[in-house]
Amino acid sequence: xxxxxxxxxxxxAFAALASAAIAAxxxxxxxxxxxxxxxxxxxxxxxxxxxxxxxxxxxxSVIFRAYAVDSKxxxxxxxxxxxxxxxxxxxxPNVKLTYKPTxxxxxxxxxxxxxxxxxxxxxxxxxxxxxxxxAESKRTGQFVQMPVxxxxxxxxxxxxxxxxxxxxxxxxxVSDATVSLYVDTVNGTQPVGAPKRTVGCSQTNVYKRGEQxxxxxxxxxxxxxxxxxxxNVDTATYSIPGQATAPVTYGAHGAVGNKVFFWSAPWxxxxxxxxxxxxxxxxxxxxxxxxxxxxxxxxxxx
Amino acid sequence: xxxxxxxTVKKTSTVVxxxLALALASAAATAxxxxxxxxxxxxxxxxxxxxxxxxxxxANGTGLGAKIGAGKISGAGKGDSSQQPCVPFxxxxxxxxxxGTLTFKVNPGSTGCGDEAGQLFSVSGKATVLKGTGLLIKxxxxxxxxxxxxxxxxxxxxxxxxxxxxx
Numbered sequence: 120x121x122x123x124x125x126x127x128x129x130x131x132a133f134a135a136l137a138s139a140a141i142a143a144x145x146x147x148x149x150x151x152x153x154x155x156x157x158x159x160x161x162x163x164x165x166x167x168x169x170x171x172x173x174x175x176x177x178x179x180s181v182i183f184r185a186y187a188v189d190s191k192x193x194x195x196x197x198x199x200x201x202x203x204x205x206x207x208x209x210x211x212p213n214v215k216l217t218y219k220p221t222x223x224x225x226x227x228x229x230x231x232x233x234x235x236x237x238x239x240x241x242x243x244x245x246x247x248x249x250x251x252x253x254a255e256s257k258r259t260g261q262f263v264q265m266p267v268x269x270x271x272x273x274x275x276x277x278x279x280x281x282x283x284x285x286x287x288x289x290x291x292x293v294s295d296a297t298v299s300l301y302v303d304t305v306n307g308t309q310p311v312g313a314p315k316r317t318v319g320c321s322q323t324n325v326y327k328r329g330e331q332x333x334x335x336x337x338x339x340x341x342x343x344x345x346x347x348x349x350x351n352v353d354t355a356t357y358s359i360p361g362q363a364t365a366p367v368t369y370g371a372h373g374a375v376g377n378k379v380f381f382w383s384a385p386w387x388x389x390x391x392x393x394x395x396x397x398x399x400x401x402x403x404x405x406x407x408x409x410x411x412x413x414x415x416x417x418x419x420x421x
Numbered sequence: 422x423x424x425x426x427x428x429t430v431k432k433t434s435t436v437v438x439x440x441l442a443l444a445l446a447s448a449a450a451t452a453x454x455x456x457x458x459x460x461x462x463x464x465x466x467x468x469x470x471x472x473x474x475x476x477x478x479x480a481n482g483t484g485l486g487a488k489i490g491a492g493k494i495s496g497a498g499k500g501d502s503s504q505q506p507c508v509p510f511x512x513x514x515x516x517x518x519x520x521g522t523l524t525f526k527v528n529p530g531s532t533g534c535g536d537e538a539g540q541l542f543s544v545s546g547k548a549t550v551l552k553g554t555g556l557l558i559k560x561x562x563x564x565x566x567x568x569x570x571x572x573x574x575x576x577x578x579x580x581x582x583x584x585x586x587x588x
Contacts, residue, residue, distance in 0.1 A: 349545035349567035
């Protein structure tokens with residue numbers, strides 16, 4: 120009995136020390152959370168041409184596109200798997216997402232699509248939308264955008280639109296979704312040989328030569344339910360045809376007081392880079408040997 | 422009465438016991454201690470001093486390490502701030518616990534990746550264990566490092582994970 124008491128005291132002391140060490144950590148918030156929910160969701164806002172864009176004028180149409188993965192089975196949700204999948208927008212009716220790979224704006228895995236026509240009188244400013252899903256398995260998921268204001272859905276009388284049509288729709292790559300990724304791109308604030316856009320770090324997938332592409336990524340290892348971070352990722356890279364494979368790095372972004380950690384990588388479109396669509400391949404390998412890839416198309420224009 | 426059968430059994434048993442003893446002794450002589458999985462988590466304060474593009478780093482903290490228990494960490498190194506946003510750094514350090522120590526060097530390729538303001542860094546890299554003492558005596562290996570560093574407050578966290586083999 121005495122031995123058990125001693126052991127118990129020792130364990131409590133150990134736990135107290137461990138929690139003290141953890142409590143002393145500065146807050147470093149991984150986006151969207153340290154652990155995955157029951158259903159993973161990635162969503163984007165685009166135009167009918169598939170151009171990634173986050174600023175829209177009142178009266179215009181915002182196309183939401185998304186994909187979802189069951190965190191338990193690691194399967195992509197298709198029409199038969201879903202009880203509901205919609206976008207909730209403040210003071211607006213919900214926008215239902217439909218599984219339609221051929222719909223305007225749909226591409227790759229992102230084939231759950233819904234359109235919101237912004238009312239003429241909708242207030243300008245950030246739109247804090249959420250994407251919600253409930254699977255037939257009763258498991259649920261939620262998506263919100265990264266808290267970087269310039270890249271979040273915004274209604275503006277003078278929106279910064281993407282300067283061209285988006286890349287052609289791609290077929291969904293067959294890949295294991297155990298490591299599930301969210302990927303988007305924003306215009307970097309340090310172009311080389313091209314003028315800066317008025318609003319830096321806004322979402323786009325159409326670039327001129329000399330502009331800076333900034334790839335942004337977050338994701339989960341669904342086998343463990345943990346966020347991908349430097350704690351569990353062995354390598355994270357992006358590859359572009361004709362370019363050297365380069366690392367995607369983990370770091371803090373956003374406004375002071377609301378910084379979050381995610382993965383990113385900058386790339387300047389070379390002055391002689393071929394025009395048209397090109398696919399950026401993002402690849403993650405965890406310490407446990409799990410891999411996840413995402414084929415992300417962009418369009419290069421003159 | 423014939424005792425020869427009993428003698429044969431006795432001789433066979435003796436041989437079997439001897440063989441078993443030999444096998445055990447041989448196994449003991451060749452047994453390699455299993456690798457130890459080391460996980461340590463530390464936090465504290467680091468100072469950085471920049472001169473041209475060379476950043477001198479000094480770090481001290483406390484935390485908890487597997488096998489060696491609660492203790493301290495100290496380290497010193499240099500970074501190259503000409504490379505942004507990920508500053509490569511190297512250096513040496515020591516983890517001290519009640520039941521042992523680990524002396525390590527930070528391997529080339531380790532970086533601190535800063536935010537847009539160059540204030541909050543994500544630290545990642547690898548450290549080679551040069552020497553272990555106490556419960557980690559003669560243990561060597563490579564540990565993965567991951568953590569954060571807030572330049573404005575100096576606060577850092579670092580987590581070490583990896584396997585330490587007997588050398």
